[in-house]
Amino acid sequence: xxxxxxxxxxxxxxxxxxxxxxxxxxxxxxxxxxxxxxxxxxxxxxxxxxxxxxxxxxxxxxxxxxxxxxxxxxxxxxxxxxxxxxxxxxxxxxxxxxxxxxxxxxxxxxxxxxxxxxxxxxxxxxxxxxxxxxxxxxxxxxxxxxxxxxxxxxxxxxxxxxxxxxxxxxxxxxxxxxxxxxxxxxxxxxxxxxxxxxxxxxxxxxxxxxxxxxxxxxxxxxxxxxxxxxxxxxxxxxxxxxxxxxxxxxxxxxxxxxxxxxxxxxxxxxxxxxxxxxxxxxxxxxxxxxxxxxxxxxxxxxxxxxxxxxxxxxxxxxxxxxxxxxxxxxxxxxxxxxxxx
Numbered sequence: 001x002x003x004x005x006x007x008x009x010x011x012x013x014x015x016x017x018x019x020x021x022x023x024x025x026x027x028x029x030x031x032x033x034x035x036x037x038x039x040x041x042x043x044x045x046x047x048x049x050x051x052x053x054x055x056x057x058x059x060x061x062x063x064x065x066x067x068x069x070x071x072x073x074x075x076x077x078x079x080x081x082x083x084x085x086x087x088x089x090x091x092x093x094x095x096x097x098x099x100x101x102x103x104x105x106x107x108x109x110x111x112x113x114x115x116x117x118x119x120x121x122x123x124x125x126x127x128x129x130x131x132x133x134x135x136x137x138x139x140x141x142x143x144x145x146x147x148x149x150x151x152x153x154x155x156x157x158x159x160x161x162x163x164x165x166x167x168x169x170x171x172x173x174x175x176x177x178x179x180x181x182x183x184x185x186x187x188x189x190x191x192x193x194x195x196x197x198x199x200x201x202x203x204x205x206x207x208x209x210x211x212x213x214x215x216x217x218x219x220x221x222x223x224x225x226x227x228x229x230x231x232x233x234x235x236x237x238x239x240x241x242x243x244x245x246x247x248x249x250x251x252x253x254x255x256x257x258x259x260x261x262x263x264x265x266x267x268x269x270x271x272x273x274x275x276x277x278x279x280x281x282x283x284x285x286x287x288x289x290x291x292x293x294x295x296x297x298x299x300x301x302x303x304x305x306x307x308x309x310x311x312x313x314x315x316x317x318x319x320x321x322x323x324x325x326x327x328x329x330x331x332x333x334x335x336x337x338x339x340x341x
Contacts, residue, residue: 020167021153021167021255021256021257022256023072023074023224023226023257024224024226025048025222025223025224026223026224026225027046027047027048027223028043028044028047028048028049028050028062028223029043029047031064031065031066031190031223031225032050032062032063032064032065032190032192032223033062033063033064033065034062035060035061035062035063035191035193036058036059036060036061037052037053037058037059037060037061038058038060040052040053040054040055040058040059040060040215041053041060041061041062048221048223049219049220049221049222049223050062050192050219050220050221051217051218051219051220052089052192052193052194052217052218052220053194053215053216053217054080054087054194054195054196054214054215054216054217055211055214055215055216056211056214059193059194059195059196060193060194061191061192061193061194061195062191062192063189063190063191064189064190064191064225066189066225066229066230067095067187067188067189067229067230067231067232068093068187068188068189068190068225068227068228068229068230069187069227069228069230069245069248070156070157070158070227070228070245070248070249070252071155071156071225071226071227071228071248071252072153072154072155072156072224072226072227072252072255072257073093073153073154073156073190073224073225073226073227074151074152074153074154074164074222074223074224075091075151075152075153075192075220075221075222075223075224076149076150076151076152076220076221076222077089077091077110077145077149077150077151077152077218077219077220078145078146078147078148078149078150078218078219079110079112079119079145079146079218080112080146080216080217080218081146082115082213083114083115083210083213084112084113084119084213084216085112085113085114085198085201085202085203085207085208085209085210086112086196086197086198086201086202086207086208086209086210087111087112087194087196087197087201087209087216088109088110088111088112088193088194088195088196088197088201089109089110089112089193089194089218090107090108090109090110090191090192090193090194090195091108091152091190091191091192091220092105092106092107092108092109092190092191093105093106093154093156093184093188093189093190093191094106094188094189094191095186095187095188095189095232097189098232099129099186099232101129102128102129102181103126103128103129103186104126104127104128104184104185104186104188105124105125105126105184105188106124106125106126106154106156106161106184106188107122107123107124107125108121108122108123108152108154108163109121109122109123109124110122110145110218111197111201111202112197112201112202112209112216113202114202114207116317117315117317118140118141118315118316118317119141119145119146120138120139120140120277121138121139121140121141121145122136122137122138122139123136123137123139123163123170123171124136124137125161125173125182125184126182126184127179127181127182127183127184127185128181128182128185130181130182133182133287133291134280135173135182135280135291136278136279136280137171137276137278137279137280138276138277138278139170139271139275139276139277140275140277140313140315140316141165141275142271142274142275149219149221149222150165150166151164151165151166151167151222152164152165153165153167153224153257155252155257155258156184156188156227157249157252157253157258158175158249159174159175159253160172160173160174160175160258161173161175161183161184162257162258162260164257165271167257168264168267168268168271169260169264169265169267169268170268170271170272170275171268171272172260172268173293174293175293176292176293178292179292179293186232187230187231187232189232190225192218192220194216194218196209197209226252227248227252228244228245228248228249230244230245274313275313276310276313277309277310277313277315278308278309278310279304279308280294280308281294281296281308282296282300282301282304282305282306282308283306283307283308284306284307284308285306285307285308286307286308
């Protein structure tokens with residue numbers, strides 16, 4: 001009996017690791033509403049996708065119609081081309097408009113660059129207003145994010161946060177007691193924005209946005225909002241909300257995107273070794289003490305400078321690479337072919 005059970009679990013793990021996550025998408029009107037930017041938010045005629053536009057007058061954005069107490073949130077995003085220095089595209093969760101001094105946040109931030117240079121991707125985690133203890137990580141991508149849309153996702157539960165690219169996990173933060181209120185714990189809305197980040201986004205703000213190349217257009221499709229809708233309640237009401245969302249929490253934790261198979265962990269390790277340019281876990285200049293969720297090892301630490309920058313992962317010039325006429329492969333395809341550069 002034990003051998004049969006083990007075999008069944010083994011086959012389930014293989015099945016999960018060899019297919020894309022099974023998630024249902026929503027139309028724009030089912031899950032989102034206009035946030036800012038007037039006509040710079042352009043929803044497709046079939047209402048299944050939306051473009052965010054940045055020009056010299058304004059950026060744009062949209063926000064989920066509901067707040068959520070945990071969930072799986074995803075969008076396929078195609079980033080603007082050419083000279084995008086100073087441009088910031090973001091897909092994130094936040095409750096900053098409700099909890100001004102103790103907000104929570106989970107970020108995907110895409111940082112534009114000079115012509116021919118790569119977009120950089122940043123993840124971040126804030127809990128209870130812990131903005132002075134930001135948990136940034138930055139990565140280069142093994143594909144050109146301006147050639148085709150790629151899926152970027154966040155799983156947020158009571159015990160774990162996972163960031164995914166094309167259904168491959170690239171960052172996992174497991175809640176520890178030592179994290180305390182730094183772990184996001186209040187209902188959040190989902191945002192998508194494009195805006196002028198000239199003050200910091202490219203070379204620390206040295207290279208500003210050049211509106212000669214505008215409009216800058218970010219395309220959002222395959223929208224997923226899988227979670228427990230919740231009012232942005234106060235901290236004293238949290239236990240009630242946890243009880244109401246218990247069934248959703250169980251569904252999230254048993255879904256295929258929450259089952260970290262050996263292959264998923266292997267793919268995550270490969271991505272981080274080859275693509276991560278910065279991690280707060282090895283930033284001894286900003287932080288004297290290691291963050292409690294960091295699983296540091298001497299071997300890995302040797303690959304980073306004292307300020308958390310990688311010694312081995314270097315930017316690449318996209319303009320010198322041959323374009324594929326059929327678009328870009330996914331992260332999973334690249335790893336399965338062992339072709340990550």
